[in-house]
Amino acid sequence: MLILSALLAALVGDLVVAQDSDYGSSPPVYPSPGTQGIGWEAAFARAEAFVANLTADEKAQLVTGTSGPCVGNIGAIPRLGFNGLCLQDGPLAIRQATYASVFPAGLTTAASWDRGLMNLRGIYLGAEFKGKGAHVALGPVVAPLGRAAYGGRNWEGFSPDPYLTGVAAEETIMGMQQSGIQACLKHFIGYEQETQRNPSLSPDNVTIESVSSNIDDRTLHELYLWPFANGVKAGVASIMCSYNRINGSYACQNSKTQNGLLKGELGFQGYVMSDWGGTHSGVASINAGLDMDMPGPLSFGGDQNSSFFGGNVTSAVNNGSVSETRVNDMIMRIMTPYFFLQQDEYPPIDGEEPALNSNFPPYDYQFTLGASNVDVRDDHNQLIRELGSAGTVLLKNVGNTLPLKAPKTMGVFGNDAGDVVDGLYFSGAAFQNQYGYEYGTLPVAGGSGTGRLSYLVSPLEAIKTRAAQDGTLVQYILNNTLLSTEGPSGFSSAILPVPQVCLVFLKTWASEGYDRVGLEADWNSTGVVESVASYCNNTVVITHSGGLNVMPWADNPNVTAILAAHLPGEESGNSIVDILYGAVNPSGKLPYTIALNASDYNFAPITNSTALVETEDPNAWQSNFTEGLLIDYRHFDYYNQSVAFEFGFGLSYTTFDMSGIGVTSSGVAGGGTGWGANNTGVTSTPPSTNTSSPGGNPALWETLYTVNVTVANTGGVAGAAVPQLYVSLPQVPDGDPTPVNVLRGFDKIMLQPGQSQSIGFDLARRDLSYWDTNAQQWTIPSGPIGLNAGFSSRDFRQTSQITVVS
Known part of the structure; x- marks a missing residue:
């Protein structure tokens, strides 16, 4: 059958x-x-x-x-x-x-x-x-x-x-x-x-x-x-x-x-x-x-x-x-x-x-089993700590609030700050719901992509350890209900004196099997921030999130700094303390766009509407990708919409500048000779080669141009810059919108104060092409192609253009 x-x-x-x-x-x-x-x-x-x-x-x-x-x-x-x-x-x-x-x-x-x-x-x-x-x-x-x-x-x-x-x-x-x-x-x-x-x-x-x-x-x-x-x-x-x-x-x-x-x-x-x-x-x-x-x-x-x-x-x-x-x-x-x-x-x-894995016995075949509980962790916690810091994005830092400079008093707020209370494995049934667990920091989200923690350094634990070096008085309230519903009058007597700096930790649960129902952080997060900020005029907000968050409180003048710390793994607390105290200069950049409002995003997953839940039509569930290529920053740029924080954005404790853009051609085979800024001898489609090589036609991966810029650290401390290159292709005749700019190069370089370094971005044929649905080929469009180098999708410092095919 x-x-x-x-x-x-x-x-x-x-x-x-x-x-x-x-x-x-x-x-x-x-x-x-x-x-x-x-x-x-x-x-x-x-x-x-x-x-x-x-x-x-x-x-x-x-x-x-x-x-x-x-x-x-x-x-x-x-x-x-x-x-x-x-x-x-x-x-x-x-x-x-x-x-x-x-x-x-x-x-x-x-x-x-x-x-x-x-x-x-x-x-x-x-x-x-x-x-x-x-x-x-x-x-x-x-x-x-x-x-x-x-x-x-x-x-x-x-x-x-x-x-x-x-x-x-x-x-x-x-x-x-x-x-x-x-x-x-x-x-x-x-x-x-x-x-x-x-x-x-x-x-x-x-x-x-x-x-x-x-x-x-x-x-x-x-x-x-x-x-x-x-x-x-x-x-x-x-x-x-x-x-x-x-x-x-x-x-x-x-x-x-x-x-x-x-x-x-x-x-x-x-x-x-x-x-x-x-x-x-x-x-x-x-x-x-x-x-x-x-x-x-x-x-x-x-x-x-x-x-x-x-x-x-x-x-x-x-x-x-x-x-x-x-x-x-x-x-x-x-x-x-x-x-x-x-x-x-x-x-x-x-x-x-x-x-x-007890759901699947008995075994029909013989498997070779070795010793139990083999420890494979080695010294990987060092990389985990470093990457947790490197993936933290500084979004706001008014008046150099960060790094912290031995404050005498500090308040820590929010249910994301403390240790977990429901166990170290986030794949169990207790966590498979809309908001996850209430208490404890979020180092990783749920479902088959999670991990079983052998230990976890919470933010509060790491903060207390580091603050002790300065003799800082650390006080804390981790109950979001108390913070958001009763307001400062309900908790101010528990925190005395008013701290010089207040750290608010928010979290957003996500998991396989569930789509998120909102884009703000969970557990009354906006109420928590507003409450603490009305009490403390130097409030720093840190988010641990299974995705992006809109931040309706971002412009609050008492919110002086914001850090998007994502999902940092087992060394969570140490990673964020390294950033807070300046042991690590933040260098993370947003891998997505944070809009001003959730409604600014142009679509959401199909939800369980009553009509769909009760449907008898086997093919009722249709998700038409009508936006085409215009997702995330491509959408906001194409429609010229304002955003809170753009793709590729991230602050540092130092400053960077960029100068001296130059474009050189590789002269590789690709149709014609004399590569240059206005070369007309290049064929628009890739040379006919063996298209079954891993990755597709090898010609698509050959470098056609290299864009060079010089990046300088113009501030007072060492830091890592992330120069980015965006390509602006002309609109093509198929009628579908072509994004205004698309990322086509990036690097990360550590620079000492006053130091500068030249960076080269290689542009492959694929990077300069669009998919021609009629020819069923990657095709370089005719006309000028813009080259925009800078430090985010909306912070271009150097521009140039090439005409590959006239």
Whole structure:
């Protein structure tokens, strides 16, 4: 019966289109391109020899998840010396493990704008996963990209800007795989909301399908596919397909996106695995490019013999609905990175894992278990502390309120300041609600992207430790209800004298499975700030948040400083104290835009409206990406809207300037000679080359121009500057709005007072192109292209232009 259903799905699954054809469709793309092992040639040969020795049943086993000690498992084949695969969450920690580190979130990492720290975080993450015997780490995350500020999982990824996200993903993947762990880039593609991400049952037991992300071709390429291209070019081992539908077709059986875009256009050489429960067919999914079904059974912890894959794979080969060549390719894709990373010689799985993953016994296959509770943390806390500070953004600092200068008295307020009271693991049912837990600081958010803390340094703990050095009197109230409802008259008698400085800590919970319902910080945050600020005329607000926050109190004259500290991980308190006292000069920049009001954002995820909750229409859930390319700062710039704090913005305890912009051409092959500011001999489309190389056409990645600027520290203390380059492409004739400016380069440099340094931004062909939907090519537009260098998306210090194609 499963085979029949799958055959029907294969016939019709890719022909379903969005209700409004203007937003795009999913035309069928078959067959699934085979891997050539490009870049992994020796491992590819080993995988070929391995596949040649497999039986039909063993082949089915290798593409189907099973019960086991890890979050995801591929069973062992002892006769061939294969010990199986252990797949573990997640993007910032080996989630459920003991004695492992909890690193800053992807959002925090992006806010650092520091390639070196991104890479080192990846190296350390990879080392911890490997030390626990995990072969595959289910991260990093580039989808959700962050189309909607309300997205419950935006914090797992990096930024709504595809360029910044692409760089962060690439550095993370290279670091992780340098340590010997397979990275799994997720979730492919258009996964931008939690609401209705999975099918549901109507009141009359009709299956209501997952939300369909209806995306036009240009938007898909220039926004949502862009960071996946970076990941593929970096050699990522695996990619996870998403829960949602794309233009009407489920992501894990969408042949246009998996066969056409990922394996065809981007030349992806690794394997595609399903998100857990994201497989909805057997034959249709396999032929559309899905290589591995997770967790295997149709339901979590269900019957191992009930699977869309498993024995149905063998049956499908026997009846001709799936070719043996396709199944062999699936296994080649799985085993090539395994051999490339030398995972046939690997640490055993931590013996504590079966107890932590108790939903999935008994095991159908033998897994090699080692010692329990292996400590893999090493000295990674130093990087965690540094990155927590580097990802903290100073938004306001009136009269040099910060850094603190040995105040005699200090008040600490807000339920985010103290230690947690409900345990150190944020994935339990107690935390799966709109606001999370009430008391305790927020070092990380919830769901499969969280981590099990082995310890946590709270802000209050670190503040008291540091304040003791100065003899500062530290008083505190952590009850937001008391602070917000009773006002100063209700708590002023408890805090005497009025502190010289008051620190208010706010938090915003977010989690997989839930979209946020508002953009202000939680737990009566505005009331807390207004109350404390009316009592204390030197109030510093610090936010720990699973996303961006609007700040209606930002212009309050008694709010003298604001720090967006994001999700800093286990060293949270130490990271923020380093900033507050000036041991670290803040250098974080916003990886998103903070609007003046929540209503200024141009869209939100589809919510559980009464009509949709009660619908009997299986295809009722449609999310039309009508904004196209105009998300985050691109939206605000295009419509010339004022914002509170723009993308790329962040203050420092020193000042920087920029001068001397210059543009040089590389002279690489690309059509014509004599590269220059007004060269007319360059073809608009890339040279015809092998387009199956990882990352796509290699010509897209060749440097065409380098933009040079000089950055100087004009202040009195050492600090790190983040110069940024934005490209302004002309409007193209397809009628869809082209953003006014798009990020196409950044760097982070430490400068001493008075020191200056020259910085070069390389511009690849891809950076200067748009996706031409008619030609189905990346195309450089004719006419002048603006080059804007500065310190944020609205702080340009140097400008120039080039005309690549006349």
